Amino acid sequence: MTDRRPFDGQLALADLHSALADPALESMTFLNEVGGRHPEALSLAAGRPYEEFFEIEAIHRYLRRFEQYLTADRNLNPDQVRQAFFQYGRTKGIIHELVARNLAADEGIEVDPEAIVVTVGCQEAMYLVLRALRRDERDAVLAIAPTYVGLTGAARLVDMPVRTVRSGPDGVDLDDLAAVLHRTRGEGLRPRALYLLPDHSNPSGLSLGPAERRALLELAEREDLLLLEDNPYGLFAAASADRPSTLKALDTARRVVYLGSYAKTGLPGARVGFVVADQRVTAPSGASTLFADELAKLKSMVTVNTSPISQAVIAGKLLEHEGSLLRANEREIALYRDNLARLLGGLAALFPAGSGVHWNTPKGGFFLVVTVPFKVDDELLERSARDYGLLWTPMHHFYDGPEAAYQLRLSVSVLTPDQVDEGVRRLGRLINDQQA
């Protein structure tokens, strides 16, 4: 940039933050746009929750339920209730007690509500944690490949390198994790944390077994590593699968920062997530604070606080189901289970052993990964959308390198069961035409 270049409402991309030219942010834009260009295509791509059970009246009901709670359970007078809805409110949020109750009910996680920061979706939680942990250019974050693009993007915004660890069949390859830690330190970097989705990961669909969870916690202890546990899909276990304990429920040494989302289990439009950060932060003076309070300081400079109206909507939904989103999502859980089973059944019927087409078998959640004997790129996705009326996600968007050139991600969250069947048929035609 020259200092006195002529200007006329023109900025050079080369003068703006490097994240703006980064493939991770381009991916997000591309994936959003391709759906918009083909609105009639069936979407085995979208990861948003099923919407047929939504009704606008529920928003009004949730708001009134929270109002009633503030009055009856929290003994606020009418002025205080009004202030709670209309004014800025506490930086860490106003529904922290309800979030804590929800974590106890659905996940067996017992936390001090003061260790919770209510955020603008889980994305802000992720951003705040990385912003806090990135002190200088030596700090790095680890993530399991394939990696959720929101983590990669947030890391780019704080100029923090992401080092990836292989996932293996059980969700994380612990030997590779140890090797990556060693290698990263050898580069002079400080691996501050490992980000992962232990349950029905986006995009892989993989889950960590109970033994891997304990081994991972031990490794984190040994290696002085924080674990950033992201858990948007944990409630959506397949019919045959148990729900294993979250890392946070097993975390006796406060090694785990838990990133919570109400986008899939509450509703996306509220944009309410949270972070449980019960670690202690010690200042040079010896004074100590909760990590949650440090994250709140950063939040006050990003979004000030999470909309209390949005928080009220989520609170109302929680209150209506006695704090349990497992209960609130009974219909959705049944639907996702049925959809996943249909998808797996449909693939098995179309592609017998020896066909060269493989896929994994998730224990629940929205996603699975299909491996095919030909290259899967954005151009193929465009053709799939245009000629076959079918959207899915090329896996290369979730990798830094070329590993995923032969893979695609399928999601079953927005379709009806009949649409899943039809989606599989269209996918079959596409794959067979490619192989012909």
Next chain:
Amino acid sequence: MTDRRPFDGQLALADLHSALADPALESMTFLNEVGGRHPEALSLAAGRPYEEFFEIEAIHRYLRRFEQYLTADRNLNPDQVRQAFFQYGRTKGIIHELVARNLAADEGIEVDPEAIVVTVGCQEAMYLVLRALRRDERDAVLAIAPTYVGLTGAARLVDMPVRTVRSGPDGVDLDDLAAVLHRTRGEGLRPRALYLLPDHSNPSGLSLGPAERRALLELAEREDLLLLEDNPYGLFAAASADRPSTLKALDTARRVVYLGSYAKTGLPGARVGFVVADQRVTAPSGASTLFADELAKLKSMVTVNTSPISQAVIAGKLLEHEGSLLRANEREIALYRDNLARLLGGLAALFPAGSGVHWNTPKGGFFLVVTVPFKVDDELLERSARDYGLLWTPMHHFYDGPEAAYQLRLSVSVLTPDQVDEGVRRLGRLINDQQA
């Protein structure tokens, strides 16, 4: 940090981002807490809007009004309306057309709705713009001293130095601005933008006159500088004052990025703000995009999108008043005018010329600054709250240096007229006791 230090849920502040030990973020926390410790004290400190006119039923009404607009004016079918409320939605927001209409109605600003990004309050808009403009360690932002702490904090989060410019009696000292630009460039830094509140600034209460606005735009053109215009208080002109054109309304060369807030004119609890960024960004390939689209890419990695439910609340308020917040705020505008006049009158009655106590006379807004002949620090504020039942804001929080040791900020936005009178009486006792 040692790589293998023992851990037990302990983090060292020295290993976290430096913003966490920064006075700007400490200030925010202190100022929030002092109010909480003295809930019964009269607040000439709080900058939040008056709340006696709020009613919770309005939230329901605004939501239904927006629903009706989507159906009747935008021709969405019931599924699409439901989707608009419940799902994630467009990164740049879903009420951009209404925001554009509001800017035209109240400010005479004509912009393409595509150049608007709806944000989680004005704070996120500020953060996104600084994140985009901070390419590397050479980039700096200028701000007029005293400076809104939210700007300083956002700059800290992106590791961007803030260089301050003197305000002078007309809101900005243009000679000092030229000198600071020269000095900053001499340090090897690139001054990317000047942040300012041209109307009833927080915390100074000062406004730029029409001549200063034009001169500032010319200087920005000459010096290749963006202007970041923050305008939360522009509608609240005193009875005798005209509302001068915003910089953005005068901006023929797309030099101005306009930061909009609905916290004071809509309602704080919605956490809805916006940025108008109609500059073109040119990539090395020659391709060009709107600056708004680049900001949206960053937003997708911070908050994904602004809650559509929150947006619907603001949209409903706009629709109810035909797009004009000047109309929606008739009662508030009258109240703030009356409060400001009472505050000025009360000060004049208590402190005649020669008393050693001075203050400025803002043309509107919430704030004014009092200069006293003794030191004003946080300890005095604590005593004022405890012994006099009065909160105000020590001005040193808005300066990097010691300039403001003898100043305090008063705000008239949350009190009834009678409370303002009583607040001035308490302030009089405090000041007289200090001088005795």
